[in-house]
Amino acid sequence: MLELRPNCELCDRDLPPAAQDARICTYECTYCAPCADTVLKNVCPTCGGGLQPRPIRPANAWRPELKLGLANHPASDRRRHTPWSADQIDWIVERLSSVPPHER
Ligand SMILES: [Zn+2]
Numbered sequence: 159m160l161e162l163r164p165n166c167e168l169c170d171r172d173l174p175p176a177a178q179d180a181r182i183c184t185y186e187c188t189y190c191a192p193c194a195d196t197v198l199k200n201v202c203p204t205c206g207g208g209l210q211p212r213p214i215r216p217a218n219a220w221r222p223e224l225k226l227g228l229a230n231h232p233a234s235d236r237r238r239h240t241p242w243s244a245d246q247i248d249w250i251v252e253r254l255s256s257v258p259p260h261e262r
């Protein structure tokens with residue numbers, strides 16, 4: 159199951175489960191859209207993969223027998239912060255931002 163992280167790992171702004179501007183990489187590293195677009199340029203600074211809109215988990219359990227939705231699978235409350243320095247981020251963004259994610 160997707161881990162819904164509570165904040166942008168770069169600028170630390172809140173990204174609640176219903177945020178439409180949350181972006182994630184394949185390892186669920188989470189960023190806000192402005193950071194993803196302007197700083198990271200669609201490069202996850204940890205794995206080098208692309209960033210996509212995070213799917214929104216429904217608040218309601220629409221199929222009660224399956225026990226899905228946020229009430230059954232709540233978002234994480236563990237805030238994360240990228241371990242990479244600005245220089246380390248620039249290094250990988252410069253190398254990969256011009257390469258489409260499917261060719262990295
Ligand atoms: Zn951000």
Ligand SMILES: [Zn+2]
Binds near residue numbers: 184187202203
């Ligand atoms: Zn990543």
